[in-house]
Amino acid sequence: MTAAEPMNKAAFDIARVRADFPILAERVRGKRLAFLDSAASAQKPKQVIEAIVHTYTHEYANVHRGVHYLSERATVAYNAVRAKVQKLINARDENEIVFTSGTTDSINLVAQTFGRATLKAGDEVLVTEMEHHSNIVPWQMLRDEKGITLTVVPFRDDGSLDMDAFRAKLSEKTRLVAVTQVSNALGTINPVQEICRLAHAAGARVLVDGAQGIPHLHTDVQAMGADFYVFSGHKLYGPTGTGALWARAELLDAMPPWKGGGDMIRSVTFAHTDFAEPPHKFEAGTPNIAGVIGMGAGIDWFMALDHEGLDAHEEELLAYGTERLAEVPGLKMIGTAANKCAVMSFVLDYAHPHDIGTILDAEGVAVRTGHHCAQPVMEHFDIAATVRPSLGAYSCREDIDQLVAALGKVREMFG
Amino acid sequence: MSDLRELYQEVILDHSKHPRNYGHREPTNRDAKGHNPLCGDQLRIFALVEDGRIKDVTFEGRGCAISMASASMMTEMLKGRTEAEADEIFRRFHAVVTGEEEIGDDEAEQGEGGLDKLRVLAGVRDYPMRVKCATLAWHTLKSALDAKGAETVVTE
Numbered sequence: 001m002t003a004a005e006p007m008n009k010a011a012f013d014i015a016r017v018r019a020d021f022p023i024l025a026e027r028v029r030g031k032r033l034a035f036l037d038s039a040a041s042a043q044k045p046k047q048v049i050e051a052i053v054h055t056y057t058h059e060y061a062n063v064h065r066g067v068h069y070l071s072e073r074a075t076v077a078y079n080a081v082r083a084k085v086q087k088l089i090n091a092r093d094e095n096e097i098v099f100t101s102g103t104t105d106s107i108n109l110v111a112q113t114f115g116r117a118t119l120k121a122g123d124e125v126l127v128t129e130m131e132h133h134s135n136i137v138p139w140q141m142l143r144d145e146k147g148i149t150l151t152v153v154p155f156r157d158d159g160s161l162d163m164d165a166f167r168a169k170l171s172e173k174t175r176l177v178a179v180t181q182v183s184n185a186l187g188t189i190n191p192v193q194e195i196c197r198l199a200h201a202a203g204a205r206v207l208v209d210g211a212q213g214i215p216h217l218h219t220d221v222q223a224m225g226a227d228f229y230v231f232s233g234h235k236l237y238g239p240t241g242t243g244a245l246w247a248r249a250e251l252l253d254a255m256p257p258w259k260g261g262g263d264m265i266r267s268v269t270f271a272h273t274d275f276a277e278p279p280h281k282f283e284a285g286t287p288n289i290a291g292v293i294g295m296g297a298g299i300d301w302f303m304a305l306d307h308e309g310l311d312a313h314e315e316e317l318l319a320y321g322t323e324r325l326a327e328v329p330g331l332k333m334i335g336t337a338a339n340k341c342a343v344m345s346f347v348l349d350y351a352h353p354h355d356i357g358t359i360l361d362a363e364g365v366a367v368r369t370g371h372h373c374a375q376p377v378m379e380h381f382d383i384a385a386t387v388r389p390s391l392g393a394y395s396c397r398e399d400i401d402q403l404v405a406a407l408g409k410v411r412e413m414f415g
Numbered sequence: 416m417s418d419l420r421e422l423y424q425e426v427i428l429d430h431s432k433h434p435r436n437y438g439h440r441e442p443t444n445r446d447a448k449g450h451n452p453l454c455g456d457q458l459r460i461f462a463l464v465e466d467g468r469i470k471d472v473t474f475e476g477r478g479c480a481i482s483m484a485s486a487s488m489m490t491e492m493l494k495g496r497t498e499a500e501a502d503e504i505f506r507r508f509h510a511v512v513t514g515e516e517e518i519g520d521d522e523a524e525q526g527e528g529g530l531d532k533l534r535v536l537a538g539v540r541d542y543p544m545r546v547k548c549a550t551l552a553w554h555t556l557k558s559a560l561d562a563k564g565a566e567t568v569v570t571e
Contacts, residue, residue, distance in 0.1 A: 352479035354454040355423070358542060362419050371455050384455030384477060413423055414480070 012309030018394045020045035020301070031364025034402040038392030039184055039212060039343055040368045042237045044298070051297035052239065055290040063289055064263055078289050081296035082279070085244050088299050089210075089229060090220040093249060098279040099292055102243035103211040104134040106230035107178070109245055109282060110207055111138040113255040114228075115176070121147030123175040126204070128153045128161055128190070129380060130183040133373040135209045139178060149173070155380070159186035159335035167198060174204040181213025185374040185388065186335030187318075187343030189217065196225035205251075211235055215392065216314060216341045218307070221246055233291070237393075238298030242291040245282070252278035259284040302393075310393055314342060317391055321400045328407050330415070334386050345372075345386040348407075351414040353385040359413065360387075363406035365399075422538040422545075423480065431480035436490035440473045449476075449555030449568040451547055456482050460555045468497050472556065479548050485536055486552035492532060498560055505553050508533055512549050514540040 018024050021043050026033050035043060055077065061070035063078045086094040100106040115138075119125070125139045129152055136150075143150045151174075153166045161179075170177075177199045182189050196206045207228035210219060214231045221229045228251070233242030247255075257264055257275050261284035266274040275281045321344050325331055334345040348356060357369035368388045371378045378384060389403055443461040450457050458476025462469055472494055474486045493501050507530055510516035518524050518534050525531050539549045551568075558568045 352454075354456075354479035354545070354548065355481070358422070358545060359419060370453060375455075378455065384457070413419070413428070 012306055012313040014313065014394070014396050017305070018396070020047065021394050022046055022049070024394060028364050028366070029362055031362075032398075032402065034363075034365040034399040036389035036391070036395065036399055036403060037366045037368050038215070038395070039235070039372075039388065039390030041234045041240065042215060042392050043394065044239070044294075045237055045301045047301045048238055048294050048297045052290050052294040055293050060290065062286055074289055074293075077293050077296075078287070081292050081299070084296045084299045084303075085246070088219070088303065089214075089246055090222055091246050092222060095277070095279055096246055096249050096252060098245040098247070098252070098282045099287055100230075100243045100245050101241050101288065102232040102234065103132075103209060103230050106228075106243055106245035107134055107207070107209065108138045109258055110228050110230070110247070111142050112258050113282070114205075114247075114251065115139075115142045116146070117254075117256050119146055119148050119175055122149070122173065124149045124151050124171070124173040126151050126153060126166075126169060126174050126177045126179075126199075128166075128179050129155050129376050130159070130161070130186055130188060130374065131178070131180055131376070132184050132209065132211070133375070134211075135178050135180060135207075136376070148175075152376075155186075155188070156337075157380075158337050159183065159188045160337035160339070161188065161190050163191065163194070166195065170198060170202045170204070172203065174199070174202055176205045176207060178207045178209070180209040180211075181219070182216065182341060182343075183335065183374070183377070184212045184343070185345055185372040185377045185386070186337065187340035187345070187390075188335060188337040189213070189339040189341055191339075192226065193224050196227075200225065212342070215302070227251060233295035233298060236295070236298050237302055238295035239291045241288050242295040249278070252282070255282075257281045257284070261285045263287070305393060314391055314393075314395075317395055317397065317400065318342065318344070320397060321389065321391075321403075324400055324404045325407075328404065329411065331407075334381055334383070342391040343388060344390070345388045347383055347386055348410065348414075351410050353387045355414065356387050356407075356410050359410045360403065360406045363402065363409060365389075365403050365406045367403070418541070422542060424535045424538070426535045427480060427484040430484035430487040434474075434483050434487035436473045436487065436494070438473060438475055440471060443471070443473075445559040447555050447559035447568060449551045449558075451478070451482070451551050453544075453547065454479060456548065456551060458482070458486060458552060458555060460486075460552065460559050462556065462559050464498065464560065467499070469493050469495065469501060469560075474552060478551070481536075481539060481545055481548040482551050485549045488533060488536065489552050489556065493556070501556070501560065504530065505557055508536075508553060509550060511537050512539050512546055 023043050059073040061074050063075040082094040082097045085097045154162050199206045205227040208226040210231040229246040234240040264284040330349040353369040370385050443463050445462040448459050456478030461473045463471040472490045539545045555568045
């Protein structure tokens with residue numbers, strides 16, 4: 001298998017990428033670390049770690065407040081990240097970027113502002129069967145409060161979205177379609193551009209959950225045609241507690257604020273408060289300053305990669321992993337859509353995912369086991385959990401080989 | 416692999432593959448559901464309690480080897496015990512798998528009905544993420560005995 005490795009056309013320098021991640025040199029349980037859990041959270045390159053250390057060491061103070069040197073330095077560094085996000089997703093204007101604590105926070109923001117202000121009893125929100133809980137529960141909470149209907153578009157047994165069902169369920173009652181760009185449990189890449197086109201034709205808005213998509217796909221929110229796009233910094237090589245909401249300027253203008261407090265106002269008296277313009281209207285309180293700066297460093301690191309090479313590398317590695325896993329006796333892949341990326345969920349017919357996870361761990365292989373916050377997906381396949389190896393930019397063939405060898409140990413014990 | 420053999424001893428693999436007292440056996444007058452949202456394990460415990468004594472206890476559900484083996488061994492250990500004895504065994508078991516107490520070498524522990532039979536499950540103490548797997552059945556049984564059977568026990 002390894003001998004048949006094709007020439008790396010784009011000459012993606014995986015060794016150089018890996019050298020940026022200090023943690024990949026760690027030994028776990030006395031073994032080489034095969035980190036195959038990037039879909040849960042990506043590891044951090046030294047550039048991100050250094051940016052955070054630099055901020056706290058040299059440039060830290062609260063932002064948008066003081067006139068002193070440190071406050072000015074921190075404010076400049078913090079504000080500069082908005083343009084980085086704008087460039088990353090090709091938004092029209094940097095003021096269309098709202099900093100949040102992550103994807104979950106972003107979706108809740110949309111539900112509690114756009115949702116509460118514009119949706120009324122009888123309106124429908126369309127979600128898919130493959131959504132992460134964070135793109136289900138906020139809409140359920142809104143349903144219970146406002147009397148809207150939550151309609152679910154199923155996926156096919158290979159994990160691809162049933163677009164016929166989507167077309168059939170889309171109606172004049174549909175006000176919002178909330179769909180993931182890439183399924184975290186299955187790896188399925190959804191045709192979000194087509195979904196946006198169809199939804200807009202039906203008069204509905206579209207929220208695209210980019211948490212799993214943004215580290216792997218070229219994301220251009222204008223070409224995609226979405227109305228809301230959300231993602232987390234920590235899956236894009238940045239720190240936890242960071243993320244963004246992008247929405248069209250006219251939507252942000254019309255949306256009421258959510259959390260009230262400092263930094264989101266223009267003026268306050270006891271009788272009345274004038275709110276700041278977006279995006280500040282949605283950013284109450286002292287933000288995650290060093291975190292946002294770290295997210296910016298992660299974006300810089302990611303954007304500087306050879307993306308043609310990265311795409312080829314990830315595609316080749318997914319194909320290699322899928323092929324190697326297919327050789328494992330009793331293994332069933334969960335999620336086999338033609339269009340997928342970075343995720344290889346599976347079950348074994350002789351061992352529970354949790355036991356598999358423990359044995360893989362003893363071999364230095366880190367994978368997620370469980371329902372991946374996507375219990376409806378598990379229900380579809382009538383399983384409680386899967387083992388989910390997932391790829392990041394630093395993943396390599398050696399990681400896959402180590403995984404497959406460790407699965408041999410699972411078979412020794414349970415097979 | 417030697418460390419793992421501490422966790423996955425033959426006795427555990429045997430109980431997980433061939434669980435004892437598996438399946439709802441009538442008559443029963445106590446039951447409770449247990450759920451571990453971390454791994455998706457779900458199980459249900461049924462018990463027949465008369466005059467303060469556990470006359471029968473069975474279980475059904477699906478889960479990892481540790482949770483299935485623990486449930487199976489628990490039913491063997493507790494059948495015929497009084498509720499007070501079950502409470503004390505539960506307390507000891509919990510302390511042993513979390514590393515707070517050891518199983519002694521004295522006759523009370525080693526003899527017939529002693530806690531030593533559960534020693535094989537003590538290996539989970541080295542795997543903090545797996546302790547809940549070992550204790551799910553026990554928490555669920557406790558809930559059934561405490562007549563909180565309508566509730567679902569959740570460990571996470």
